[in-house]
Amino acid sequence: MPESKPSVLFVCVHNVGHSQMAAAFLTHLSEGRVEVRSTGSAPADVVNSAAVEAMAEVGIDMSAETPKVLTTEAVQASDVVITMGCADTCPVFPGKTYLDWKLDDPAGQGVDAVRPIRDEFQRRIRGLLEDLYIQPRF
Secondary structure, eight states: OOSSOOEEEEEESSSSSHHHHHHHHHHHHHTTSSEEEEEESSOOSSOOHHHHHHHHTTTOOOTTOOOOBOOHHHHHTOSEEEEESOGGGSOOOTTOEEEEOOOOOOTTOOHHHHHHHHHHHHHHHHHHHHHTTOOOOO
């Protein structure tokens, strides 16, 4: 792992649920010790309201987040690239770590269906922090 602050990019198709929740957890649990980006291969207009509500339940505010488009520059600037259902659209560069996380899609789901997805993200983010040798917040 590089000596500088590690950088992680989360990529999903619309950048409204999966990648937003993962990025929010990593930002929260790393307490600024990881540079975090979240993008979509075909971003929508607004973040999924059920995802925002589910994250608020665990004390993480995603209400100001907006979907962002995947760029080659974002991939180049990241040490770890985590895709969720769009790995084929992500450019590949040598020296990067690529992971593909398969989880249920929160799109069109109510908050009850999003909670288990949220909880799985929290578990995976804690594991990612261990891999990056960073002690997660509480």
